C-alpha cells in the first residue's frame with residue numbers, strides 16, 4: 118500500500134506547525150521524530166504507562182493512542198513548554214526537583230503534564246486525590262512517595278502564586 | 280510497535296461515515312476514542328485498511344432525555360463528560376460507581392461509551408451496566424435504523440450484533456424510578472485495570488421496604504456480560520438482609536463459568552463474584568431505602 122499522507126496544521130506549546138504526515142504516524146512519534154520534541158517519552162505504546170501523556174486542547178491524553186493526523190487544528194502542550202523562556206522551572210518542575218520526585222526521569226514528563234492539568238482543576242487536593250490523579254502514570258523508580266510530596270508542595274506554591 | 284498502513288478519512292457527517300462503512304465493509308473501522316482500537320493496531324492485532332474518524336461528529340455526543348424520561352446517550356459521549364454530568368450520575372448511579380474504575384483519567388478523556396460497548400470487552404464495566412439497566416442500543420446504517428436490547432446486543436467475546444455496514448449511534452437507558460437503589464462494585468489487580476469480576480445490582484423496593492425487583496449483571500466472568508437476575512428470585516418479596524442474600528450469592532456462583540486469567544483462577548473469580556454480589560445487593564438495597 119502506498120503511504121497515504123495528510124497536511125496538518127496544529128499548535129504545539131503556542132507555536133503553529135505545518136507538516137505532512139503519513140496516516141499511521143502516532144502523535145507520540147510525530148512529536149519526537151518530526152518536531153524533535155523528545156521530552157515526550159514512549160514506554161509501552163498501549164496506553165498503560167503514561168510516559169507519553171501530553172495535553173490535547175488542555176486535557177491530558179495518551180499521545181501513543183492518537184494519530185498525528187487527528188491533531189490537525191488542535192492545541193497541544195508538551196513538557197518542553199513548561200519552563201519559562203529564561204529556563205526558569207515551572208513550579209511543578211521545581212517541586213519535583215526539590216522533593217527528589219524523579220530518579221531516571223523516564224516517567225517524569227507524563228507525570229508533569231498530567232499534574233499541571235490536574236492542579237488547575239483541583240488546586241487544593243488531598244494526598245489521596247493526588248495519588249488517584251497519578252494512578253495512570255507508572256514509575257519504576259521512586260515508589261511514588263516523593264512524587265506525591267512534590268505535587269502537594271507544588272499545589273501550595275501554585276495557590277500562593279498571583 | 281506501529282500500526283500497519285491504512286487510509287484515514289475524517290467523516291464530515293454521520294451519513295458520510297455510514298456511506299464509507301457501506302462501501303468498505305469489514306475492511307474499515309470507525310475510530311472513536313481509539314483507546315482500544317489504536318493499541319490493537321499498534322500491536323497489529325487489528326489491521327483495518329480504512330479508518331473512518333468519527334471524532335468530528337458532534338451530533339453523536341451528549342446526553343438527552345426523551346419526553347418519557349428515557350436517558351439517551353450519544354455513542355461519541357466521552358467518559359470524562361459523563362463523569363462531570365451530575366444530573367446524569369444521579370439518574371444513572373451505576374455510572375457514578377463504575378466510571379472511576381475504567382482505565383485512567385487520561386484514557387477517560389478520550390474513550391467513548393459507544394466505542395466501549397461496540398468493543399464488547401467482557402471484562403469491561405459498561406456492558407454489564409447496559410445489561411443490568413436493560414439499555415437499548417440504537418444502530419444505524421445507510422439504509423435505516425434499528426434498536427436492539429442490550430441482552431441481544433452482546434454476542435460473545437468482542438462480538439456484538441453490529442453488522443459490517445452499521446454504527447452504534449445511541450444508547451437509551453430507561454427513566455429512573457423511585458424506590459430504586461443501584462450499586463456497582465469490582466475487584467481489579469490495580470487501579471484502572473480491567474475487572475477480575477464486577478457486579479451491578481439494581482434493587483427496587485415496595486412500600487413495605489421489601490424487594491420487588493432485582494437486576495443483577497456481572498462483568499469479567501464470562502465471554503460477555505452475564506445477566507444473573509434469575510439468581511435473585513428468592514429475594515423477591517423479602518427484605519434484602521441476612522441469609523437470603525447469601526443464598527443469592529451462592530446461586531450467582533453456580534450460574535457463572537469464569538474463564539480465569541493470569542491474575543485470577545476461575546475459582547477465585549467465582550469466589551469474588553459471590554462476595555461482590557452480596558455486597559452490591561446490600562448497598563443497592565440500602566440506597567433504595569434512602570431514595571424512598
Ligand SMILES: Cc1cc2nc3c(=O)[nH]c(=O)nc-3n(C[C@H](O)[C@H](O)[C@H](O)COP(=O)(O)OP(=O)(O)OC[C@H]3O[C@@H](n4cnc5c(N)ncnc54)[C@H](O)[C@@H]3O)c2cc1C
Pocket residue numbers: 163164165308309310311312313314315316317318354355380381382383386389390391392393394395397398400402403404405441445446447448471472473474
Ligand atoms: C490502559 C488501558 C486500560 C483500560 N482499562 C479499561 C477498563 O478498566 N475498563 C474498560 O471498560 N475499558 C478499559 N479500557 C478501554 C477503554 O475504555 C476504551 O476507551 C474502550 O474500550 C473503547 O472506546 P473508544 O471510544 O476508545 O473506542 P475505539 O478504540 O475507537 O473503538 C473500539 C472498537 O469499536 C468500534 N467502534 C467505535 N465506535 C463505534 C460506533 N459508534 N459504532 C460502531 N463501532 C464503533 C471501533 O471501530 C473499534 O473496533 C482501557 C484502555 C487502556 C488503554
Ligand code: FES
Pocket residue numbers: 158159160161162163164165166167168169170179180181182
Ligand atoms: S507509551 Fe503511551 S501510555 Fe505508555
Ligand code: FES
Pocket residue numbers: 218219220221222223224225255256257258259
Ligand atoms: S523516575 Fe524512573 S520511572 Fe519514574
